[in-house]
Amino acid sequence: LKLSDNLLVQVPPGAFGALGQLAELHLDGNRLEELPAAAFSGLGELRRLQLQHNALGSLPPDIFADVPNLTFLSLEGNRLATLPVALLTGTPSLLHLSLARNQLETLPLGLFSNLSVLQTLVLSHNAMVHLPTEVFQGLVGLTALQLSHNNLSSLPARLLSGLPLLTALALDHNHLARLPPGLFDANRELARLGLTDNPWACDCHLSYLLGWLQRF
Numbered sequence: 001l002k003l004s005d006n007l008l009v010q011v012p013p014g015a016f017g018a019l020g021q022l023a024e025l026h027l028d029g030n031r032l033e034e035l036p037a038a039a040f041s042g043l044g045e046l047r048r049l050q051l052q053h054n055a056l057g058s059l060p061p062d063i064f065a066d067v068p069n070l071t072f073l074s075l076e077g078n079r080l081a082t083l084p085v086a087l088l089t090g091t092p093s094l095l096h097l098s099l100a101r102n103q104l105e106t107l108p109l110g111l112f113s114n115l116s117v118l119q120t121l122v123l124s125h126n127a128m129v130h131l132p133t134e135v136f137q138g139l140v141g142l143t144a145l146q147l148s149h150n151n152l153s154s155l156p157a158r159l160l161s162g163l164p165l166l167t168a169l170a171l172d173h174n175h176l177a178r179l180p181p182g183l184f185d186a187n188r189e190l191a192r193l194g195l196t197d198n199p200w201a202c203d204c205h206l207s208y209l210l211g212w213l214q215r216f
Contacts, residue, residue, distance in 0.1 A: 004050070005029035017042035024048040028074070031055055041066045052076040052098070059083065065090040076122070077101040082108075089114050098122040100146070106130050113138035124170065125149040137162050144168040148194060151175055161186045170194040178205035184212055 001022060008030040016022065022043055028050040037060040040046065046067045052074040061084035064070065070091045076098045085108040088094065092114050104126040112118065118139055124146045133156040136142070142163050148170040157180035160166060166187045172194040178201055184190055200206065 002026040003030070007031055009033070011035055011039045013038035014041045016040065019043065021045050024050075026050045028052045028054070033057060035059065035063055037062050038066070039063065043067050044069065046070055048072040050074050051078070054078050056080060059087060061086040062090070064088065067091060069093050071095045074098045075102070079103055081105065083111060084108070085110050087111065092116070094118050096120045099126070101125040103127055107132070107135050109135055110137070112136060115139055117141045120144045122146045123150070127151055129153070131156065131159060133158050134162070136160070139163055140165070142166055143189075146170040147174070149173040153177070155180060155183060157182050160184065163187060164189070166190055168192040172196040172198070174198050177201040179209050181208040183208070 001019065001024065004026045008027065009032065011027070011032065013036040016025065020042055023045060025043065025046060025048070032054040033056065035056065040063070043066060047069060049067065049070055049072070053076070056075070056078040057080065059080070064087065068090055071093050073091065073094060080099070080102040081104060083104070088111060094115050095118060097118060097120070100122045105128055109132045115138055119141060121139065121142060128150040129152065131152070136159065139162065143165050145163070145166060151174065153175040155176070160183060164186060167189045169190060169192070176198040
């Protein structure tokens with residue numbers, strides 16, 4: 001069901017309740033500022049949900065509780081500044097999640113704890129200045145992480161320690177002057193690393209990165 005690029009400003013609770021076999025729902029490119037908690041009630045077989053390019057400023061904690069089989073979720077290009085910690089507890093089958101182009105300054109600890117099969121996480125083009133050490137805890141299947149175009153000036157040394165399958169990491173266009181020792185030690189599959197357009201301080205604090213590159 002494609003309802004993209006219209007002038008929709010609201011979705012009534014249970015609006016799609018009769019579509020129990022629906023696999024894809026496209027609501028992108030509308031003018032949605034909020035969604036009721038029961039907006040997707042009855043969509044137990046939904047696999048793909050596109051909500052990008054709306055005006056969503058907040059989301060109910062249980063907004064995705066009725067779509068447990070969701071594998072693709074895009075919230076890109078909204079106005080989200082914060083996220084409820086329980087937002088994704090009902091979507092354990094997610095493979096791709098995009099939160100790009102919002103106004104996120106940080107992420108709540110435990111947000112991704114139930115997403116063990118997630119492969120791609122896009123957090124680029126936000127306003128993040130800080131990431132908790134264990135914010136990516138639970139993402140044991142993650143292969144690609146995009147953190148480019150944020151305001152990150154430092155990273156916790158163990159930020160990536162729970163991502164053994166990570167192969168692609170984008171940290172370009174941030175405010176990083178150095179990287180903490182040990183940052184990539186647990187990421188033996190890391191093959192693509194974006195570091196461009198950061199104000200690197202070319203001194204001994206970059207020795208870990210140099211050593212990592214030489215070993216790589």
